[in-house]
Amino acid sequence: MAAEVAAPAKINLTLHVTGRREDGYHLLDSLVVFADTGDRLQLEPGPELSLEVFGLFATGVPADARNLVWKAAEGAGWTGHISLDKQLPHGAGIGGGSSDAAAVLRTLEGQGAGVPADLPLNLGADVPVCMAARASRMQGIGEQVTPVELPELHALLVNPGAHVPTGPVFSALASRNNPPMPQDIPAFTSGEDCAAWLAEQRNDLEGPAIALAPEIERVLSDLRSSRQALLARMSGSGATCFALYPTKKAAHMAAYEIGAAYPEWWCSAVTLT
Template identity: 55%
Template structure:
């Protein structure tokens, strides 16, 4: 019997870089939500490991122990045949590989190994809104976050995370506004607009496609880059407005990955 799991896109609504440890790891403060688009994973127990990759972004995905799915299974002490339907673009700042790994750890009941696979994996163990701090190990669910109608836009540019951090000149920045309580959606959107992604400027400085993607999200209540890029998001008033914006962007930029999505609220 095939066991199936969904690995949703991770969206950093905010990403404040608050410091850097002596070992080089950066300290973060981020509000993370998850969307209804993502990769799909299947698993059948077997004596040996195998990963079969399909989907629109299957090209270039390793099918050996370089893949986080393989490494997650090894840490969990299981072997078998995995199928991965790769629907999320690579290196896009929306946690594709990390979400895949977290999905496998959930399947195997091996969540304790999450941080060993990367800083973004612990937050991907749950699909609810969470505040992620430290180097990714400090995650706390956040209530009162509304489900958001969004457009995700990836202009097809791969942005290596280490390069973005190298271009970040100011490593000690203010944390998020800690008043994580909102009376309604309007209050949340106002709060969100006042926050930041400290990696957006350094990522955009070497990749002009990122400013182009942000410009394309016209009409959004809030637009920002997710993670270290290059995917950008726009928050729209409702699903109809998001779909209309996504259709318009996709028509004008047929080579971009564009999706109207809704996030999980709390």
């Protein structure tokens, strides 16, 4: 049966790097939400596995076994044609490839396919939380995913077009043993309350990413100075940054103003859940 599925953008509201295991994997503590924008996929069963990539950010995305979408389908033993409409910038810290792979696995699970339990994490640290596709706390090397209740958040996502490889960002960390988030996440009554608490947390990869791509600091500066911005931070390993606003209207106004000032930047006003 053919299926069409959304692969929402993943946003790290926080990203604390709390250690590194002997095998080199970093330990994380991250509050993750998902946007109402993202890629779209269509799956059509067939005798052979094939992948077509098109859309705004299709350039440079492999349409073969190097793609996480292909690896997800292959790992689940599924064959057929997958069409991937790439609307999110890749290598951007918003889990594009991981969310795409998770969307494939969720679809196949829904159709009764046997997805190996270890497959999501084997595909990448972000894939398990992208399988949940809802506000969650991600810990360990990505294998611990705990749902959390957050208020609806209005945000603007901005990417200046910089591709920041994850490996060099982690390598540039000054410390790999940093404090985690508090054990308990409060019950927030509003987006403003949530933003105030988030301001006390961190993205430990923000500094190293800025050192590699200084334009990230320009994005953060513009977001922080936009009207009614509650908080601005980088997501994941960059280069996408976000700002939170008290209303959807404020987020859209900031998108208009920043988009007009920097037409070459990718800007998207979103709701995060």
